[in-house]
Amino acid sequence: MTFMFLRSSAALALLLGIASCASAPPPHANGAAGREYFPLLPGAHWLYELHTGPFSHTTLDVTARGERPVRGSETGIFVVEERAAGQLFGLEPSGLVGYRVADGYMTRVPALELGADGVVRVFGRDGVMVLPVDPQPGQRWTDQVAVFDNTPGESAQSWTARIENVGRLHVPAGTFDDVIVVRSEQWDRGWRENEPLHSYEDYYARGVGLIRSVAHNHTRWLPIAEIEQELVEVSFDAGAGAAVAR
DSSP states (O other), X not given: OOOHHHHSOHHHHHHHTOOOOOOOOOGGGSOHHHHHHSOOOTTOEEEEEEEXXXXXXXXXXXXXXXXXXXXXXXXXXEEEEEEESSOBXXXXXXXXXXXXXXXXXXXXXXXXXXXXXXXXXXXXXXXXXXEESSOOTTOEEEEEEESSTTOTTOOEEEEEEEEEEEEEEEETTEEEEEEEEEEEEEEOTTTXXXXXXXXXXXXXXXXXXXXXXXXXEOSSSSSOOEEEEEEEEEXXXXXXXXXXXX
């Protein structure tokens, strides 16, 4: 999931060409280990600092709003609201993203629209695999993603990812033990064979979720070389997820 170049908001994701900030599967659909590494519950709240350099930063407010029905589907989606305190290279002030569990992985769907009837419309395809339901150091996976939906001759991109053990890590919210990192790369083989479009390091703490993420831009499309996201505050309040902000 994650934020970063393709992860923090739907608008920023589309600006850079695809579909992963906070990242977690619905707790009821996940294994125990997955819940511990990102306990996404209605009302859960994470506050992050986003930096693109020493003089460019904003905050990102992430709130888990709960599961909602999806138009045209028997499977619901867990909705998360992301709010930025200000503009940062195309990052919109607010947006909704969703999470589903499929084939043993949590996937992030970066573009949602909530109707007046409370039913969600999903844009794009199945999302990007972000984290196994039972994450273990040494795990590796790949994923194919269509860049645009219903587009003749659509471009496909691929993801490669692996999990490593980190142990202890300090961020503004505090020092956390039992941390893992997911190192992932987004590839477009038609653009370049030996270098990814973007690469990420997403750090997850057991019992807390995403605490740090760094995204690297390997293209020349935008002047942003790197975006860093770090956890400032975290809380779990079951009463806060009753409704999704429009």
